[in-house]
Amino acid sequence: PNPFTSKEDKPILNELKSGDKLLKKGKAKEAELHFRKLIKSNPSSPRARFGLAEALNALSQQLKSNSVLQECIKAYGEVVQIPGCPQALKKQSLLTKSDRETFLGQLSSSLKTLAFLAREMPNDVEVLNKLGVGYLMINKNSKAKQIYETVLQIDPDNGFALTHLGFIVKNEGDWVKGADLLGRGVGSLAEGTQSGKFYFHLGDALHRTNRTKEAEEVYARGAEKGLFRSKYQRSLYNVDRLQSRPFWTPKEAGASEYVRKLEQNWKMIRDEALKVMDVEKGLFLEEEEGLKNTGNWRQFTLFAKGDKTAECNRVPKTCALIDKMPNAKGCRRGQIKYSVMMPGTHVWPHTGPTNCRLRMHLGLVIPKTGDGARLRCADEYRTWEEGKVLIFDDSYEHEVWQNAESFRLILIVDVWHPDITDHEKRTLSAI
Ligand code: LMR
Numbered sequence: 001p002n003p004f005t006s007k008e009d010k011p012i013l014n015e016l017k018s019g020d021k022l023l024k025k026g027k028a029k030e031a032e033l034h035f036r037k038l039i040k041s042n043p044s045s046p047r048a049r050f051g052l053a054e055a056l057n058a059l060s061q062q063l064k065s066n067s068v069l070q071e072c073i074k075a076y077g078e079v080v081q082i083p084g085c086p087q088a089l090k091k092q093s094l095l096t097k098s099d100r101e102t103f104l105g106q107l108s109s110s111l112k113t114l115a116f117l118a119r120e121m122p123n124d125v126e127v128l129n130k131l132g133v134g135y136l137m138i139n140k141n142s143k144a145k146q147i148y149e150t151v152l153q154i155d156p157d158n159g160f161a162l163t164h165l166g167f168i169v170k171n172e173g174d175w176v177k178g179a180d181l182l183g184r185g186v187g188s189l190a191e192g193t194q195s196g197k198f199y200f201h202l203g204d205a206l207h208r209t210n211r212t213k214e215a216e217e218v219y220a221r222g223a224e225k226g227l228f229r230s231k232y233q234r235s236l237y238n239v240d241r242l243q244s245r246p247f248w249t250p251k252e253a254g255a256s257e258y259v260r261k262l263e264q265n266w267k268m269i270r271d272e273a274l275k276v277m278d279v280e281k282g283l284f285l286e287e288e289e290g291l292k293n294t295g296n297w298r299q300f301t302l303f304a305k306g307d308k309t310a311e312c313n314r315v316p317k318t319c320a321l322i323d324k325m326p327n328a329k330g331c332r333r334g335q336i337k338y339s340v341m342m343p344g345t346h347v348w349p350h351t352g353p354t355n356c357r358l359r360m361h362l363g364l365v366i367p368k369t370g371d372g373a374r375l376r377c378a379d380e381y382r383t384w385e386e387g388k389v390l391i392f393d394d395s396y397e398h399e400v401w402q403n404a405e406s407f408r409l410i411l412i413v414d415v416w417h418p419d420i421t422d423h424e425k426r427t428l429s430a431i
Pocket residue numbers: 339340341359375394398400410412
């Protein structure tokens with residue numbers, strides 16, 4: 001027996017089939033009319049209404065029409081309200097409905113659809129897994145966590161739930177549990193588990209719990225699978241064609257002019273920052289992405305995602321200087337910020353989100369006593385010099401140690417990668 005059809009559908013099986021055939025041939029409009037006619041004569045057939053919803057879905061894609069898609073969403077909702085609607089048809093209808101709602105950016109409707117379905121089918125792990133994603137998409141991580149715990153009670157080896165729960169607990173700071181869950185999830189090779197995001201956080205969780213060798217293996221495996229550009233370059237928002245290397249000269253970066261201006265004006269840039277540190281310390285905010293292992297690391301942001309911050313004018317001359325650097329101030333995939341790091345700080349190895357920018361560091365106050373401060377990018381170590389710019393690609397793994405006897409202050413200026421086109425500068429999504 002076909003799980004998608006009910007008693008009501010028996011007399012019209014042939015008509016249903018010919019509607020499906022029209023759809024298969026890409027004749028969405030004809031299919032729509034066919035199913036509408038069928039509904040008129042058989043209003044209590046859930047399968048006929050489902051056919052209409054499917055036809056509208058295909059039509060909305062052909063016409064790229066959001067209003068047809070809206071109609072399609074409504075039609076899927078009506079399928080499940082017909083008495084006697086088979087469970088399989090309910091599930092198929094509501095999963096597609098929620099998918100289409102997400103496509104339209106209607107995240108809370110999509111979530112409601114999935115929550116309704118999950119109440120109908122509380123033990124269906126496929127439905128629950130999608131519901132968890134719905135919660136993650138609106139940042140309700142603790143709700144998602146509950147859902148994935150439920151899935152793992154039903155199906156302890158469910159790879160999808162393992163990776164998603166692992167991702168959540170890792171980001172809550174439980175690296176041991178995160179590594180275990182992510183490791184088992186990724187190891188399952190189940191659908192939805194082989195994504196860069198999970199390899200990224202699995203490696204990080206392993207590294208932070210002293211399982212360094214295993215972390216390296218995970219990164220190497222991620223690179224082999226094409227999830228990372230290389231074991232060191234693990235950014236996830238990339239433009240494929242860009243050339244890359246850990247450290248760059250100003251000339252290679254196409255930034256000689258900017259470097260000259262920054263180096264010529266470094267004392268002014270330093271003095272403006274020192275004044276803010278004296279009188280308006282509060283503008284330097286604690287680093288918040290959980291990248292820091294130990295110590296004290298604060299940043300004062302002047303530009304982010306191509307926009308000037310309200311606080312930029314607290315350092316008016318520096319801000320005006322940057323204003324004349326379109327590839328820096330307009331870098332919607334980067335930031336411009338002062339960064340101050342106190343002795344005793346260690347920043348975990350980490351990787352920026354994108355290969356579309358290069359990161360310039362202008363040394364402003366660089367301590368010369370103690371063990372010094374230094375940066376590793378991939379397998380090269382460098383340090384800063386006062387009044388000098390250092391350029392690296394922060395999509396490569398990098399790590400920082402500050403073991404000097406006084407603070408270190410730099411200005412970070414992200415610029416578009418020199419291979420990025422003007423069109424890409426305008427159209428790439430901001431990060
Ligand atoms: C980074 O860009 O991750 C760090 O190097 C920043 C800093 O202040 O050293």
